[in-house]
Amino acid sequence: MPVTIRDVAKVANVSPSTVSRVIADNPKISEETKKKVYNAMKKLNYHPNAIARSLANKSTKTLGIILPNTSEDLFMNPFFIQAMRGISVYGQKKGYYIMYSYSNNEEEEVDFISKYINSKWVDGIILLTARQNDRCISYLKEVNHPFVVIGRPENTEEILWVDNDNFKAMYDVVTHLIEKGHRNIAFIGGPHSLNVTKDRFEGYKMALQARGINIDEHMISETDFSEDRGYDAMKKILEQKIPDAVVTTDDLIAFGALKAIKEMDEKKIAVVGFNNTLLAAYQSPTLTSVDIKTERLGYRAAQLLIDKIENKETKVNHYIVETELIERESTQ
Amino acid sequence: MPVTIRDVAKVANVSPSTVSRVIADNPKISEETKKKVYNAMKKLNYHPNAIARSLANKSTKTLGIILPNTSEDLFMNPFFIQAMRGISVYGQKKGYYIMYSYSNNEEEEVDFISKYINSKWVDGIILLTARQNDRCISYLKEVNHPFVVIGRPENTEEILWVDNDNFKAMYDVVTHLIEKGHRNIAFIGGPHSLNVTKDRFEGYKMALQARGINIDEHMISETDFSEDRGYDAMKKILEQKIPDAVVTTDDLIAFGALKAIKEMDEKKIAVVGFNNTLLAAYQSPTLTSVDIKTERLGYRAAQLLIDKIENKETKVNHYIVETELIERESTQ
DNA sequence: ATGAAAGCGCTAACAG
């Protein structure tokens, strides 16, 4: 027999609704009755039943995270666990529970989302990645359920999202390299279908342009997120011309580039990675990389979503999280 | 206005209780009415409200994971995310939702647990680590709520747990090294206060003994889980005597050992790590390590817990998950 | 095989 609000009411000599008001910290309850009720609660070791509250309130105070299907490699970078931590730090602060689910493909993701929504389990949903033409996003828009995306979605209007300023991040990296005296700077990016890649590439181009440095097509390569592809891409560039620096859009690519450069072994070429994965500090030379502050991204995502859920009329629909260049041996 | 069981009942021309029975797949409902009800559901796009069900059923079909406070370093090893994936794979198969919460210290952990339990949010709890004298475990035992521990707890009776056979894992590693011709095998372990360390150390001792090799105290060291500590420990051993192999209880320690050995640089000493972290494949030489199959641990934990929750009268209260030695250059 | 009605524990008008 669980102790309920009625038991407390009886002991405190008040009505159940009064107890309910005390729980909700309703301002128009006299201090005296409050005390009475608290005492009764303590005496009976009462704890509100959150399920019952949720049913009556039509709100679960729960956020659902959709962990995307992704290549194993991406699991090497602590992105997910960090984002989840950030989300939970803010969520817990605001009294929210966090749920998550894994999916093997986009269809399963949509299934989980609709399950979460239809069954009324979650007040809001967090997508950990923004793809082009994302079915999760279109579904969520369609059913008009609160959600937030980590990464910049295609149509940023009417959508909550958080991301880094990828243009600026790369712009700054390249500018920094130029200031250190580098002139022939190569670029190896991930798939150009991703917004991230495009943005970072633009940053690269603009930074060179701003300093009056011509862009050399031979120094630009697009490839996949893997060490091997990075290695191949670097090799190809080296066959054309020896740069004095190379920027990449991912640490994995940078690892491959480092390897290719080491094999040449004559020249000192600066290398910069992206995402500051754990392995970056373990390369030789240790790899300079851009930290994208994943935990912060998660934190901000939760904040945006919870504000929306609670109808805080903030005008912002996105946050930009600052990146940080972590300099290591590869650019010394 | 959400569509409820009453709406469906009306359209299907049956009573709400009948609809409820159809949802629960109650056997004594005629095929005919079932069909009628299903049609009505489809027509109205009805989805059961899980909260209301939970309230009536006194069961949420939700599992709660307690992510322990832990040093940042441990986050480098993908233990948590992998275990969480295993848990969710089994949980989702059984129709369970998964929640998690981060804590900064043991007290907070207990707080979250009691919050989960008192508010009736979860049917069962999963602890991702087993400490000595664990307050979470004693609390959970006290309130007698279903839970499972990853790692072997102190008192294994009346507790659900999953773990590797750490004794056997290390026994096999050492035996393997002996068979490869090594005789002077050093041991560097983590804190001896942990069961894991003790078990692995026993495995080391027994394997040597079984092959009639004497144990040399100079070859045994206990330290903390960090590269630096591993380095120091290895240095100290090397000052005494040069082994031809060294086993460790963690990759981080092994990394340090590798470094110390490289500095000596004259001798080829085999090194074995534990946990097969992502960095293992990135050391030079690449590090041989024992894969503890974390995802499997999570999967089994969920299985054990859900069986308990659903009162499946299985006699087992634990699972042992097999480990696998991943051989790389460090033992070639 | 199906329906009526009470209840899971809490909240929110409305009334006073």
Place this chain on the structure above:
DNA sequence: CTGTTAGCGCTTTCAT
């Protein structure tokens, strides 16, 4: 400021 009452949406005896 506090009590009464009617739900929130579903399940489950107990009848029939």
